[in-house]
Amino acid sequence: MLLRLQGISKRFGRDWVVRDLSFTLERGEVVALLGPNGSGKTTLLRLMAGLLKPTRGQVERAGRTLFLPNPPAFHRHLTAREHLLYDLAFHHQGKEPEEALDRFGLPGDLPLYAFSSGMKKRLALARLTLLFPDIWLLDEPETALDKGGRELLLATLAEARKKAGVVLATHDRTLAERVADRTLELGVA
Amino acid sequence: MLKVAQPDRPDALTWVFLGLGLLLLPVGLYLALSAPPDVNQGYLVRIMYLHVPGAWLGYLAFFVTFLYSLLYLFRRDPRHDRVASSSAEIGLVFMGLALVTGMLWARPTWGVYWTWEPRLTTTAILFAVYVGYFLLRGAIEDPELRRKAAAAVGILGFINVPISYMSVKWWRSLHQTQSIDLTTGKIHMDPAMLQALLFNLLVFTLLYLGFVRFRSLLAALEARKEEA
Amino acid sequence: MKLPVEGWPEVSGQGRVGAVRRVVLLALRDLRLEVRDRAGLLSILAFFAVMLFIMALALGPEEEPLRRAAPGVLWVALAFGSTLLSTRAFALEVEEGTLDDLLLAPGGKEWIYFGKLLFQMLLLLPLAALALLMAAGLFYLPLERLFPLFLTLVLGVLGYASVATFYAGLLARLRGREVLLPLLLFSLVVPVVLASVRATTGLAEGLPVAEISDWWQLLLVFDVVYLTASALLFPVVMEG
Numbered sequence: 001m002l003l004r005l006q007g008i009s010k011r012f013g014r015d016w017v018v019r020d021l022s023f024t025l026e027r028g029e030v031v032a033l034l035g036p037n038g039s040g041k042t043t044l045l046r047l048m049a050g051l052l053k054p055t056r057g058q059v060e061r062a063g064r065t066l067f068l069p070n071p072p073a074f075h076r077h078l079t080a081r082e083h084l085l086y087d088l089a090f091h092h093q094g095k096e097p098e099e100a101l102d103r104f105g106l107p108g109d110l111p112l113y114a115f116s117s118g119m120k121k122r123l124a125l126a127r128l129t130l131l132f133p134d135i136w137l138l139d140e141p142e143t144a145l146d147k148g149g150r151e152l153l154l155a156t157l158a159e160a161r162k163k164a165g166v167v168l169a170t171h172d173r174t175l176a177e178r179v180a181d182r183t184l185e186l187g188v189a
Numbered sequence: 190m191l192k193v194a195q196p197d198r199p200d201a202l203t204w205v206f207l208g209l210g211l212l213l214l215p216v217g218l219y220l221a222l223s224a225p226p227d228v229n230q231g232y233l234v235r236i237m238y239l240h241v242p243g244a245w246l247g248y249l250a251f252f253v254t255f256l257y258s259l260l261y262l263f264r265r266d267p268r269h270d271r272v273a274s275s276s277a278e279i280g281l282v283f284m285g286l287a288l289v290t291g292m293l294w295a296r297p298t299w300g301v302y303w304t305w306e307p308r309l310t311t312t313a314i315l316f317a318v319y320v321g322y323f324l325l326r327g328a329i330e331d332p333e334l335r336r337k338a339a340a341a342v343g344i345l346g347f348i349n350v351p352i353s354y355m356s357v358k359w360w361r362s363l364h365q366t367q368s369i370d371l372t373t374g375k376i377h378m379d380p381a382m383l384q385a386l387l388f389n390l391l392v393f394t395l396l397y398l399g400f401v402r403f404r405s406l407l408a409a410l411e412a413r414k415e416e417a
Numbered sequence: 418m419k420l421p422v423e424g425w426p427e428v429s430g431q432g433r434v435g436a437v438r439r440v441v442l443l444a445l446r447d448l449r450l451e452v453r454d455r456a457g458l459l460s461i462l463a464f465f466a467v468m469l470f471i472m473a474l475a476l477g478p479e480e481e482p483l484r485r486a487a488p489g490v491l492w493v494a495l496a497f498g499s500t501l502l503s504t505r506a507f508a509l510e511v512e513e514g515t516l517d518d519l520l521l522a523p524g525g526k527e528w529i530y531f532g533k534l535l536f537q538m539l540l541l542l543p544l545a546a547l548a549l550l551m552a553a554g555l556f557y558l559p560l561e562r563l564f565p566l567f568l569t570l571v572l573g574v575l576g577y578a579s580v581a582t583f584y585a586g587l588l589a590r591l592r593g594r595e596v597l598l599p600l601l602l603f604s605l606v607v608p609v610v611l612a613s614v615r616a617t618t619g620l621a622e623g624l625p626v627a628e629i630s631d632w633w634q635l636l637l638v639f640d641v642v643y644l645t646a647s648a649l650l651f652p653v654v655m656e657g
Contacts, residue, residue, distance in 0.1 A: 013330060051517055053333055053656065066521055073514030077453040078446075089442050090522045092435075262653060317604040325601065328594045334654070338587055341650040342601070345580070348646060349605050352639055356608035359631065360615060 001062060002027055002135050002165040003048060008057035010043060017043045020057070023184065025135065025165040030157060032176035033169040035186030041169035042069075044186065045137045048167060063134025063164075064091075070140040072124035074112045080123055081108035084130060091131050100126040104152060117144040125156050136160050138168040142175050154179065197410070199403055206399030210392055217392040220385040227382075236294040238385055242393035243287035244312060250280025250397060251315060251347055254322075258343030261336060267412065268405075270336040273343055274326065275404035277319050279397055284316050307358040314353050318346035332415070436528060443519075443532025447506065448539055457505060458540075461498055465548045468494045473555040480557050487556035488617035492610055495545055495570075496577055500599055502541060503581035506533045507589035516589065526652035534582045534644075541578060545570045562620050565629065569620065572636035573613035579640060580605050583647035587654045605643075612636045 003025035010018040017040040025031060033041045046052040047059060049067040074083060084097035101108045104126040106119060115123065121144045128136060141153055157179050160166050170176055176183055199207075217238070227234035257273035260266075291309050292302045303309075322342045329335040451457050472490045477483050510516035519529050549566065552558045560566065584601050588594050616632040 049517075049521065050656070051520060055332075064523060067517060069514060069517065073518060075450055075509075075515060077450050082446075082449075086442060086446050087518065090439050090519065092439070092523060262650075314604055314607050317600070321597070321601045321604055324597055328591055328597060334590075337656075338654050341583075341587070341654055344650065345583075345605060345643070345646055348642060349608070352608045352635070352642065356611045356635055359635070360611045 001025070003062070003065075003167075004058075004060045005048065006058045006060075008044075008047060008054045008059065010040075010047060010052065011055045018047065018054075022057075025167060027134070027163070027165050028161055029182075030161050030166040030168070030180050032180035032183045033167060033186060034171075034173065034176060034183050039186040041186055042139050045139050045167065045169055048135070049137050061135060064131075065135040065137065066128060066131060066133040067137045068124050068128060068139060068141060070143060071117060072120050074115075074120060074123070076113040077111060079109050079111050080106050080115070083112065083123070084127060087127060088130060093131065095130055097126075097130060100130050105148070118146055118149055121145050122149055122152060125152060129156055129159065132160075132164070134164050136164055136166040136168075138166065140170055141168055142170060142172050196406065199406055203399055203402040203406070206395050206402065208399075210395035210399055213388075213392045213395065217385070217389040220381075220388050224381045224385040225379050230298065233294065233297055234382075236290050238389045240287055240290035240294060241386060242390045243283045243290060244308070245390060246393045246397050247280050247284035247287050247312070247315075248350075249394075250276045250283060250401075251319065251350075253401070254280065254319075254343045255347035258340035261340045262344075267332075267336065268409070270340065271405045271408040271412070272401065274322075274339060275401050275408055277322055277343065278404060279400045281316065281319050281323075283393070283397070284312060284319070288312055288316060305357065305361055307354055307361060310357045311350060311354045315346070315350060318342070318349065322346065332412075436524070439522075440528050440531045440535060443529065444535035444539060447509075447533070447536040450509065451505075451536075451540065461501060461540075461544060462547065464501065465494055465498060465544065466551060468497070469548065469551045469555055483556045484558060484621070485618075487552050487558040488614045488621065490556065491548060491552045491558070491617065492573065492613045494548055495541075495574060496603065496606065496610065497599075498544065498548070499537070499541060499574065499577040499581050500602055502537050503533075503578065503585035504588075504595050504598060506537055506582065507585045508595075511589050511592075520655060526655050527648050529655070530582060530586065530648050530651040533586065534578055537578045537582060538575065541574050542571065545574055559621050561623075565620050565626060566617065568633065569613055569616045569629075569636075572633060572640060573609055573616075575640045576609035576613075576636060576643065577602070577606055579644045579647050583651055583654075586651055590655075608635060608639050612639070 001024055003023070005021060005023040008018055008021045008023075009016060021044070033044060035041055043052065045067060047054055048061075049065050050059065050061065051067065078086070080101060081097055084100070088095055088097065098108070104122045106123055106126060112120070112123075121141070125141070142150065145153055157166060157168075168176075168180075221235055221238035224235070224238075226232045253276040254273045257269045257276065261269040261273060288309070291312070295304055295309075296302050322339060325342055326335055326339050329338055469490065472486070472494075473483060476486045476490070507516070510519065520526065522528075546567070549558075549560070549570065553560045581598070581602055584598050585595075588598055612632040612635045616629050616636070619629045619632070
C-alpha cells in the first residue's frame with residue numbers, strides 16, 4: 001500500500017472542506033478524483049501530499065510523493081533545463097534531463113517566462129517522469145494540453161502506473177474513464 | 190488517547206490557589222505597608238513589594254511557557270500549548286506590572302522614568318517578545334500551525350534572555366554611568382522587610398498558579414467550542 | 418542565447434547529490450534568480466543608499482556627531498536590509514508556488530533553511546561591505562582596520578539572517594503577515610545590534626582587538642545558539 005487516509009477531516013476556519021474520508025492507494029493503481037469546483041479536490045490532494053495536515057484523522061505514505069498543481073509552478077527566470085537539473089539535485093538524483101526534454105518536445109534553453117501554459121504542463125510532466133516518485137498526485141493535469149500533449153499525458157500515466165500509484169483530480173470524465181481503475185466522487189456537502 | 194473527563198468548571202486545586210491568593214493579598218498588603226521604611230529610600234522602597242514579585246513571577250511564567258512549548262513540540266498534546274499560552278498571558282500581566290512599577294520607582298529615585306539598567310531592559314525586551322507571541326498566535330488561523338509557531342517563539346524568545354541580559358550589561362558597563370539597582374542590592378534588608386517581600390512573593394505565586402489553571406481551563410473550553 | 422550550465426555536480430548515470438551540495442545549489446539558484454531579476458538587487462542597494470543618506474542629513478552636517486552615530490546607523494540599516502531580503506527569499510517561492518516543490522523534496526527540511534540562509538549571506542555580505550563604504554563616506558567612519566570590521570559584519574549579519582530566515586519562512590505561508598516580521602525579529606536581535614555597534618565603534622576608535630573580542634564572542638554565541646535553534650525549529654513550522 002502506498003497511501004492511506006483514515007477518517008480525514010479538514011477545516012478552514014468554520015468550513016469543513018473534507019469530512020471523515022478514508023482512502024487507500026496501491027501500487028499500479030490510477031484513481032480519479034471527480035467533483036465540481038470547490039468540492040475540495042485540490043485540498044484533498046494536498047492532504048495526501050502532506051502539504052496540509054488534516055484537522056482530524058491520519059495520512060500515511062509509504063514512498064516518495066510529488067504533487068503537480070494547476071497551474072504548474074515554475075521560476076520564470078530559469079530555463080527548462082536549469083529547472084530540471086536543480087530539481088533533480090534537490091531530490092538527490094544526478095540524472096540527465098536531455099532525453100526527457102526531447103521526448104516532451106521542450107526547448108531546454110528557453111526561460112520559463114517564454115513558455116505557454118501547454119508547454120509548462122508538459123515540462124511538469126517531464127519533471128515527474130524524471131523524478132519518478134512512488135505516489136503521483138496530479139491536479140487537473142489535462143488542462144492546457146493540446147492533442148500532442150494529451151498523448152504524452154496518457155503515455156506518462158501508463159508509465160507511472162507500472163511502478164507507482166497515481167491520484168488525479170479532473171473535470172474530464174472521458175479521461176477518467178479512459179485511465180482510471182476507480183473513481184472517488186467528492187460532492188459539495 | 191485516554192478519554193479524560195472534560196471539566197466544565199475549575200477544579201478544587203484551582204479554587205484553592207485563587208482563594209488562598211486573594212485572601213492573603215490583603216495580608217501581604219498590610220505587611221508591606223507596616224514594614225519599616227528603608228534607610229536610604231524611605232517609604233518609596235515599598236514599591237519593591239510589588240515590583241520584585243511581579244518581575245519574579247513574570248520570568249517564572251515565561252519559563253513555564255518555554256518548558257511547555259518544548260513539551261508541546263515533543264508530545265504534540267494541545268493541553269501543553271494551552272498551558273504555555275495561558276502562562277504567557279499571565280506573565281505578560283506580571284511583566285507589565287514589573288515594568289510600570291520599575292518606572293514609577295525610578296522617577297523619584299533617580300529623576301528619570303527609564304534607565305538602561307540590564308534587568309529592566311531585558312524585561313522590556315522579553316515583554317516585546319511575548320507581545321509578538323500573541324500577535325503571531327492571532328495571525329494564524331490553522332490551529333495546529335498556530336500551536337507549533339507559538340511554541341517556536343516561546344523557545345526562541347526565552348533563550349534570548351541570558352544573551353540579552355549579558356549584552357545589555359556589557360553595553361552599559363562601558364559607559365560607567367551609575368548602575369541603578371532597583372532591587373534588593375542597595376537596600377538594607379530589615380527582617381520585617383524580608384518577611385513582607387517573601388510573603389508577597391508567595392501570594393503572587395499562588396495567584397499565578399490559580400490564574401494559569403483557570404486560564405487553561407478557559408482555553409480548553411474555547412477549543413472544545415471550536416471543535417464542535 | 419545559449420546559457421551555460423555551470424557548477425553542476427558530477428552527473429554520471431546514477432550520480433548522487435549530497436546533502437551539503439543541495440544546500441549550496443539552492444543558494445546558488447536563488448542567487449542566479451536574483452541576478453536575472455535585477456530589480457531585487459538594485460532595490461536593496463538603493464535602500465541602503467537612501468537610508469544612509471537621509472540619516473546623514475538628519476544627524477549632520479558636523480563631523481563629530483556623524484562619526485559617533487555611524488556604527489548605530491549602519492547596523493540599523495543592515496537590520497532593515499536583512500528583514501527585506503529574508504522576506505524576498507521566501508516571497509519569490511510563494512509567488513511562483515514553488516515552495517511546495519522544495520517541501521516535497523526528500524529528507525528533513527533543514528536544508529531549505531540553510532540554503533535560504535546561505536543565499537542571504539552571499540547577498541548581504543557584499544551589500545553590507547558597500548554599506549560600510551557608504552557609511553565611511555557619509556559619516557566619516559574610519560576604515561583602517563578592514564579585516565576586523567569585516568569580521569564584525571559577518572558575525573552580525575549572520576545573527577540577523579539566522580533569525581530572519583526562520584521567521585520569513587514561517588510567515589511566508591501566512592499571506593500579508595510579513596508586517597509581523599520586524600516586531601518578531603527586532604525583539605530577538607537586540608544583542609546583535611548592541612554587540613555589533615559596540616564592536617564597530619571600538620574598532621573605529623582604535624581600541625585594541627583584545628577589547629573588541631568580548632563583543633565578537635557574544636555575537637558568536639548568539640549566532641551558534643540561534644542558528645541551531647532556528648534550523649531545528651524550521652522544519653516544525655514548515656510542515657502542513
